[in-house]
Amino acid sequence: MSNIIRVVSAVIITDRPVKEPASMLRGYIGGKFPEYTLLHNHQNDGYDYRYPRVQYKLLEGAPVILGIEDGGDILMKILPGIESLQLANNLYNVLETKITTRKHVIQQLDTLKNYKFATPWLGLNQENYEKYIQATDWKNRKALLNSILLGNILSMCKGLGIKIEERINLQTHLDNANVHYKGVLHKAFMGNFRVNFELPEFFGLGKGVSQGFGVVMHAKEKIDHL
Numbered sequence: 001m002s003n004i005i006r007v008v009s010a011v012i013i014t015d016r017p018v019k020e021p022a023s024m025l026r027g028y029i030g031g032k033f034p035e036y037t038l039l040h041n042h043q044n045d046g047y048d049y050r051y052p053r054v055q056y057k058l059l060e061g062a063p064v065i066l067g068i069e070d071g072g073d074i075l076m077k078i079l080p081g082i083e084s085l086q087l088a089n090n091l092y093n094v095l096e097t098k099i100t101t102r103k104h105v106i107q108q109l110d111t112l113k114n115y116k117f118a119t120p121w122l123g124l125n126q127e128n129y130e131k132y133i134q135a136t137d138w139k140n141r142k143a144l145l146n147s148i149l150l151g152n153i154l155s156m157c158k159g160l161g162i163k164i165e166e167r168i169n170l171q172t173h174l175d176n177a178n179v180h181y182k183g184v185l186h187k188a189f190m191g192n193f194r195v196n197f198e199l200p201e202f203f204g205l206g207k208g209v210s211q212g213f214g215v216v217m218h219a220k221e222k223i224d225h226l
Helices: 022-032 070-081 126-134 138-159
Strands: 004-014 054-059 062-068 084-087 090-105 108-117 170-176 179-181 184-186 189-197 216-218
Touching: 004 070, 022 054, 022 062, 022 070, 022 084, 054 070, 062 070, 070 090, 126 138, 138 170, 138 189
Parallel strands: none
Antiparallel strands: 004 062, 004 090, 054 062, 084 090, 108 189, 108 216, 170 189, 179 184
């Protein structure tokens, strides 16, 4: 795969704002079209842990589904068949689905570019959570989070078949934001970062990407406090 990635973005307009989390949207769509494994990542031999080709988001009450490469092909097939969303006990009628197809260049840059997390970033797993707790010094915790976020970017690139040739420089300004993930309270983070790398908007980083966590957006404002 080249550094040019085709992405299909679908914003689903419903008769009222959706209150349920993106994980329920994923469960509904995956259950409605179980024949497409990229929609739910479950295969006969287990779970597919590659970077998700279909990602579900909930942004300001609007369901958003991202389809990357072959995930985009699947979205184009199923979206005409989605006339409503049954999420928990609520039925949402779909009024319109706004579909956009773009080609994004994912590449290293000569300068740092500003980004922000639109949804909480789940960067800590069981192993690095212990390291984070033990690192009582703020600088050590910040260095650990920077290393994890850098690893998330590299993992995304590997999953998309993109080779990294040079060093990636990254700076962050993050605040705590605890969230529930898979029924368990997790330590998460919100805030800004900048990196010499081109990331497409709405791509997710970290854990729970397919369920709407770690959504990246461009930050228009200059970040001086990193």
